[in-house]
Amino acid sequence: MSTIAAGTPARADVIGVAAPLSGSSSLLGQQLRNGAEAAAKAMTDRPITLEVQDDLCTAEGGATAARHFVEMKADFVIGFLCTDAINAAMPFLSQAGIPVVTPGVRTNSLTDNREKTGWPIYRIAPRDDAEEQAVAGLLLPLWRDTLFAIVDDGTIYGRNLAESFRSAAEATGLKPTFVDTFRPQLENQIGLVGRLKRAGATHVFVGGDREDVAIMGRDAQQLDYDLTLAGGEALRAATVNTLPAVGTLMIAPPDWSTEATTETLLQLRTAGIEPEGYVMPGYAAVEIAAKAIADAAAKGKSARSILDTEDFSTAIGTIRFNEQGDLAANPYRLYRFDGSQFVGLDP
Structure with missing residues (x-):
């Protein structure tokens, strides 16, 4: 003691x-x-x-x-x-x-x-489900008039996050232009990025980790493909080899x-x-x-x-706490990568 x-x-x-x-x-x-x-x-x-x-x-x-x-x-x-x-x-x-x-x-x-x-x-x-709720609540209003795609890395975390976003989108009458599961931890994602480009997607939500999202952003730039990528809290991990592309969006709690x-x-x-x-x-x-x-x-x-x-x-x-004892307001926020770090965007 x-x-x-x-x-x-x-x-x-x-x-x-x-x-x-x-x-x-x-x-x-x-x-x-x-x-x-x-x-x-x-x-x-x-x-x-x-x-x-x-x-x-x-x-x-x-x-x-x-x-x-x-x-x-x-x-x-x-x-x-x-x-x-x-x-x-x-x-x-x-x-x-x-x-x-x-x-x-x-x-x-x-x-x-x-x-x-x-x-x-x-x-x-x-809560465990706060991330899923925030992804839908923050991205769908921004992407309502875009051609967006949803991909995941096949892990439980990535698939659940992607599927919850897909369900929320379809519940509001929005349908992704492309949905796929990719193989993670590859040296490049040229094949996936090429398929996204052919599908006409301008925005992509990725249920996956930081390195894979960063590689997708790098490969899109190599193909001269203007693509906005977004992911969840996993993007806050340290960089392994590749920095995320400028403009990559992250939905995560504040970094206190x-x-x-x-x-x-x-x-x-x-x-x-x-x-x-x-x-x-x-x-x-x-x-x-x-x-x-x-x-x-x-x-x-x-x-x-x-x-x-x-x-x-x-x-x-x-x-402030709600009647269940949870936070009354979802703490997850939207961040944008500026080339060196994720910066919070005003609500």
Whole structure:
């Protein structure tokens, strides 16, 4: 167990932090912990004590962490990056009336079953289906009057993303001019690009990874083919060999290492913490927990009622939860590659 305090420990609010701090996910867990501790140190209005527990990214670890938080009479719990850990923890935390904010678990069922389980769980991570919804919601209005194609790399991720986009398009009366599955990880995609050109496609959604999309863009340029490519969150991966073509579109959540508030980024870097991965979500989760606890005390309400009804101003923007405990607004945004990086486009 690790405890860290911010301010004078008069009557500190106790916030539990559950994260995988050992094993293969320990790097991600440490990012979450770093963000949570930085947020606690930055808050001086009310003293905060963090109770940090290693949930091991397992059911057993999650249950053990939850029992510890109950014993410590935690006011709130943040964390959990693994489905098994949070599913095992929630029965204990729910029975104790301790609300939970998770910045990492995306599984739809976690909140879809809320009416049945009654679990007081809220998440600032996007749902599993948020990417599919955002692809359709952001691209279809832009591509309504274009000849667009849909291709995928045959993986579960790529095919599901492509098929959901196709279904959404056809539901609005739009039909792609070309649909295909391509072989990924080839040195070139000249054959595929040639077929797209012959089909007359001017825009293509690709259910696939960054390197394949980049190769398609390169090959289209070699064929003097004006083609706009778009893909999902996988395009945020590091470049392997080829940069995406200028104008390539990406649908992804914000990159908080660059898009969080300047003040918070400066605070973290001054403390020697790089705001990568789960650092900023961990920071925001503690901000939400602290406000929920404080507002509940001031207004004579439960922290859960505060979470259900109020907006939370955080280092990663204003957050509001819907009736299921999910984000009220889909966090995915549209980005455009400018030749060196993906830049967010105004809504």
